[in-house]
Amino acid sequence: MSNTPEVIEDDPIEVRKAKRQAMLDAGQNPYGHAFDYSHHLAELEQLYAHLEDGDSTEDLVKVAGRIMSKRVQGKIAFLGLRDATGDMQLFCRINELGEEAFGRLKDLDVGDWIGVEGAMMRTRRGQLSVAVSSFELLSKSIRPLPEKFHGLADKETRYRQRYVDLVMNPEVKQVFEKRFKIVAAIRRYMEDQGFYEVETPFLHPILGGANAKPFVTHFNALDRDYFLRIATELPLKRLLVGGFEKVFEIGRQFRNEGMDPYHNPEFTTMEAYQAFSDLNGMMDLTEGFIKAAAEAACGTLKVSYQGVDIDLSGQWPRETMCGLATRYAGEEVSFDRSREDLVTILEKNGGHAEDAWGKGKLISEIFEAVAEEKLIQPVFVTEHPLEISPLAKKLPNNPELTERFELFICGHEYANAFNELNDPVDQAERFRAQVEAKDMGDDEAMGYDADYIRALEYGMPPAGGVGIGIDRLTMLLTDSPTIRDVLLFPHMRDEAPAGAKPAARPVAPVEQPAEEPIDFSKVVVEPLFADEVDFDTFSKSDFRAVKVKDCVAVPKSKKLLQFTLDDGTGEDRTILSGIHAYYEPEELVGRTLVAITNLPPRKMMGIASCGMLLSAVHEEKVDDDTTEERLNLLMVSDRIPAGAKLY
Numbered sequence: 196m197s198n199t200p201e202v203i204e205d206d207p208i209e210v211r212k213a214k215r216q217a218m219l220d221a222g223q224n225p226y227g228h229a230f231d232y233s234h235h236l237a238e239l240e241q242l243y244a245h246l247e248d249g250d251s252t253e254d255l256v257k258v259a260g261r262i263m264s265k266r267v268q269g270k271i272a273f274l275g276l277r278d279a280t281g282d283m284q285l286f287c288r289i290n291e292l293g294e295e296a297f298g299r300l301k302d303l304d305v306g307d308w309i310g311v312e313g314a315m316m317r318t319r320r321g322q323l324s325v326a327v328s329s330f331e332l333l334s335k336s337i338r339p340l341p342e343k344f345h346g347l348a349d350k351e352t353r354y355r356q357r358y359v360d361l362v363m364n365p366e367v368k369q370v371f372e373k374r375f376k377i378v379a380a381i382r383r384y385m386e387d388q389g390f391y392e393v394e395t396p397f398l399h400p401i402l403g404g405a406n407a408k409p410f411v412t413h414f415n416a417l418d419r420d421y422f423l424r425i426a427t428e429l430p431l432k433r434l435l436v437g438g439f440e441k442v443f444e445i446g447r448q449f450r451n452e453g454m455d456p457y458h459n460p461e462f463t464t465m466e467a468y469q470a471f472s473d474l475n476g477m478m479d480l481t482e483g484f485i486k487a488a489a490e491a492a493c494g495t496l497k498v499s500y501q502g503v504d505i506d507l508s509g510q511w512p513r514e515t516m517c518g519l520a521t522r523y524a525g526e527e528v529s530f531d532r533s534r535e536d537l538v539t540i541l542e543k544n545g546g547h548a549e550d551a552w553g554k555g556k557l558i559s560e561i562f563e564a565v566a567e568e569k570l571i572q573p574v575f576v577t578e579h580p581l582e583i584s585p586l587a588k589k590l591p592n593n594p595e596l597t598e599r600f601e602l603f604i605c606g607h608e609y610a611n612a613f614n615e616l617n618d619p620v621d622q623a624e625r626f627r628a629q630v631e632a633k634d635m636g637d638d639e640a641m642g643y644d645a646d647y648i649r650a651l652e653y654g655m656p657p658a659g660g661v662g663i664g665i666d667r668l669t670m671l672l673t674d675s676p677t678i679r680d681v682l683l684f685p686h687m688r689d690e691a692p693a694g695a696k697p698a699a700r701p702v703a704p705v706e707q708p709a710e711e712p713i714d715f716s717k718v719v720v721e722p723l724f725a726d727e728v729d730f731d732t733f734s735k736s737d738f739r740a741v742k743v744k745d746c747v748a749v750p751k752s753k754k755l756l757q758f759t760l761d762d763g764t765g766e767d768r769t770i771l772s773g774i775h776a777y778y779e780p781e782e783l784v785g786r787t788l789v790a791i792t793n794l795p796p797r798k799m800m801g802i803a804s805c806g807m808l809l810s811a812v813h814e815e816k817v818d819d820d821t822t823e824e825r826l827n828l829l830m831v832s833d834r835i836p837a838g839a840k841l842y
Contacts, residue, residue, distance in 0.1 A: 211304055242315075251317075313327040374492075398422070402641055436654065450462075528562075576601050587613040740788070758788075812824060
């Protein structure tokens, strides 16, 4: 019989809590002790695969896991048990367990962890099972597992509750098992090549090793701010100065930037540096550890990513950035062209040039606009402009280019490598250029690392270095469309504002104070339009309410969000807006915004933007001397239907 007192409440959590309390009152522990199991379930599947339907054995086994299903039929019960390796049926009979134990077994819930002992058998219907002779509760589940979590379309919920996602969706667990194999294979390969795995600090006093916006934390003992590392490069190269020949590190990096399908602020890289090597050595090394990872995770070098077949076998081709940009732009892209020519080529292909960019940055942007997405099979892109490569050696025959490569697969960058700069005078000049860029407002520029210059002054041997994003490689080898699919705990926005509590009952509206009248004499028209836009011109703008159906970050852009909108016409409208600094995509889905819908399409980053979302602009004080412009999307009541015209 059941030991649980009658519970009137209809809440399953309260019912389970009552069962827990009943056990405690009876002197039983609902959260048991260690259980010495004899086998994993997958082992038993192999060991007893030979059993015929209806066969029984006297082989006693002990297994432990979570109850995933429960079916009671009179004096027989069937439980579905899942452990770390697989699933198996538990065949439970009152004659074997006794009335008291069978009553306790019927009180078990789906989600409970149990340990059982019993003999192996196969039912007449062919189901391999454990015929349970005894069991014990190892952990009581208070919250029921969700029935519809499998295949849940709202991936935000699955990412947020990864612990449930792993229980309900076995294929998710397989992705992470592959990730573990990828990391282990890379580590083994590097060690086999004679590399030492080292550890370098997470807290850096000076920003360096990459161009990125950092996270800042305060070091109380030293009473100064430090940066969470954005790269491991400079500490690792100090070890080459110290005499280590081959070093690598697999570890977390932190960049205080946006989130999109290919970027998470906290991510994992592998960086490696080898004295007396060069770019060719790094290409061979990169091919080697990626192929080792693919074999370990997939068992093959021919993989499929989002419907595209990728062949990782053979030697991967090597092409220059200017050569690829020229091929896909359909005209020459090189330092021989004027800056004005390069700006024209970039804007013709949907890009936008900043005034501070030199020829090198423009060539890089043209390459991104015209070539990147066309690089499907593995290719090493070499000879990057010096302007975007502050830590790489210059090409001997062209000081405007560097000895650097990036590996591209399926239109995305996977690895970045250099012939490492070991000239302390040249490096100091490049650091100073980075400091000047920071002074001009580039918050991603590096600082001047005087200690690193001092290290180079002692002499660093010629060296090659390479870095690869483990998360992105895992996406490729597990056919995962977003980085969140390969991170156990991706960063998410809070479900509710910190400290907020749901109201127990509807709250009566608070009477609002009367609004003060607006002094329209203080309203200033934007000078750009003050003398040009009359009422007739303004009235031609078609202002409409639009519903956000989807919103994603635009790849390779830190500013742009791409909106898919319902404008009431029955056809989706795409509009791009440069507001990623103020909003994350997921928080805008479902909102009702205001857009001008009769503007001609304008290409941005190669995407046609059909209209403009309206924002309110204001200045906000940052400190006593400076203010910062902020954008606020105009959001209106969800009661307003899509396509409603604003007057």
